[in-house]
Amino acid sequence: MKVDYTNVNLDKLDNYKQKALDAFDTLMDGSGEGADFLGWIDRPVDYEKEEFDRIKKAAEKIQSDSDVLVSIGIGGSYLGIKAIDFALDNYFESNKKVKLIYAGNQISGQYMAELLDYLKDKDYSLNVISKSGTTTEPAIAFRFLKEALEEKYGKEEAKDRIYATTDRKKGALKDLATKEGYQTFVVPDDIGGRFSVISAVGLLPLAANGIDIDEFMAGFKAGREKYTKADFENNDAIKYAAIRNMLYEDGKAIEVLVNYEPKLQYIAEWWKQLFAESEGKDGEGLFPVSVNNSTDLHSLGQMIQDGRRNLFETVLEIENYDNDIEIKEDIDNLDGLNYLAGKTMNYVNTQAMEGTTIAHVKGNVPNIRIKIENVSAKTLAELFYFFEITVGVSGYMMGINPFNQPGVEEYKAQMFKLLGKPGYENK
Numbered sequence: 001m002k003v004d005y006t007n008v009n010l011d012k013l014d015n016y017k018q019k020a021l022d023a024f025d026t027l028m029d030g031s032g033e034g035a036d037f038l039g040w041i042d043r044p045v046d047y048e049k050e051e052f053d054r055i056k057k058a059a060e061k062i063q064s065d066s067d068v069l070v071s072i073g074i075g076g077s078y079l080g081i082k083a084i085d086f087a088l089d090n091y092f093e094s095n096k097k098v099k100l101i102y103a104g105n106q107i108s109g110q111y112m113a114e115l116l117d118y119l120k121d122k123d124y125s126l127n128v129i130s131k132s133g134t135t136t137e138p139a140i141a142f143r144f145l146k147e148a149l150e151e152k153y154g155k156e157e158a159k160d161r162i163y164a165t166t167d168r169k170k171g172a173l174k175d176l177a178t179k180e181g182y183q184t185f186v187v188p189d190d191i192g193g194r195f196s197v198i199s200a201v202g203l204l205p206l207a208a209n210g211i212d213i214d215e216f217m218a219g220f221k222a223g224r225e226k227y228t229k230a231d232f233e234n235n236d237a238i239k240y241a242a243i244r245n246m247l248y249e250d251g252k253a254i255e256v257l258v259n260y261e262p263k264l265q266y267i268a269e270w271w272k273q274l275f276a277e278s279e280g281k282d283g284e285g286l287f288p289v290s291v292n293n294s295t296d297l298h299s300l301g302q303m304i305q306d307g308r309r310n311l312f313e314t315v316l317e318i319e320n321y322d323n324d325i326e327i328k329e330d331i332d333n334l335d336g337l338n339y340l341a342g343k344t345m346n347y348v349n350t351q352a353m354e355g356t357t358i359a360h361v362k363g364n365v366p367n368i369r370i371k372i373e374n375v376s377a378k379t380l381a382e383l384f385y386f387f388e389i390t391v392g393v394s395g396y397m398m399g400i401n402p403f404n405q406p407g408v409e410e411y412k413a414q415m416f417k418l419l420g421k422p423g424y425e426n427k
């Protein structure tokens, strides 16, 4: 992975260097706010091997008796799984051992009714994932899916098709799992939801899906080797955090994560939760948004080129693709495309990226480029780790606690009041 800053004016960067290094030290020595949630930093080399093996065994069982695994969760208990699953699967015909279907990531009755119908003639298992064990969306979804599963297989077999990933000791889901006798996996106390894809949260469904979780862990490990060194020039996570803060203080309040490969669409969704929940507090924070190009060049592109000059872009570039296709000469050339003959589609896509970068930079949109070698479990895990260190450093530079998310509770209180949940009458 390489980060390229040539399209950002770095004249003022020196003013941010020391602050970034100090924030990095605060992160690494655990002296900042939220330091109880830094378990993800050493997790790539410090995890329970026993549970890791149990995850592999459970994945094998799921592969042997299920076509579908319903992964039930929201936020950090959903986005990282979906991001990797979507990035590594074939667009049309799934090439995975077990198809992952998601539930509990919204509260749509329409979705649940269609899902229950879809599952009727499938062999399936459930992985219910909730760090707190009390989140409403997955809890409602699990109630429906558990009932359907028990109806299909009987209570005894259903019990062996349910895997619960939650807190080691407490929470409604932990209690339910203990009572019903489900196999459980742990979301560690010191890893917040949006950092938890490295734990059983991500590992079990991804392993069931057929993804090599040793490779996935190797990517996190590679990230840890690169991005935990206190070296401003050679640690891009520190430098990127400094540049984001520099741009932020210069009035660039929005960061747009850009891809030119639709497979990365959900990587951006994962990234949005990471940055929004980490930075968005006390009236601070860069607003994270994403675009999928070239699709969005035909919609949001106008705004980026020519709207209010309050944004910068971070472009994800893929250096090597598994697949590409060459454009052929056409005798009639009625579409006028013969000038592209002999070129590949990915070559054209790359020129779209380069041309857009030139245009946006001319339009006063600073551009950072993150180059990843390919789309694989290993590279994406390294990318995740890079962003995680960045957000820790960046959050401390902004003077906020990057590891809590108090604001998320507000809507819940009002929703519970409307729903008549006991205890919420006076909110």
Ligand SMILES: O=P(O)(O)OC[C@H]1O[C@H](O)[C@H](O)[C@@H](O)[C@@H]1O
Pocket (backbone or CB within 6 Å): 074, 075, 076, 077, 129, 130, 131, 132, 133, 134, 135, 138, 193, 194, 277, 405, 408
């Ligand atoms: O895993 P859970 O405890 O169910 O939490 C799922 C998600 O919902 C919460 O509202 C938090 O804001 C997120 O950080 C979290 O990832």
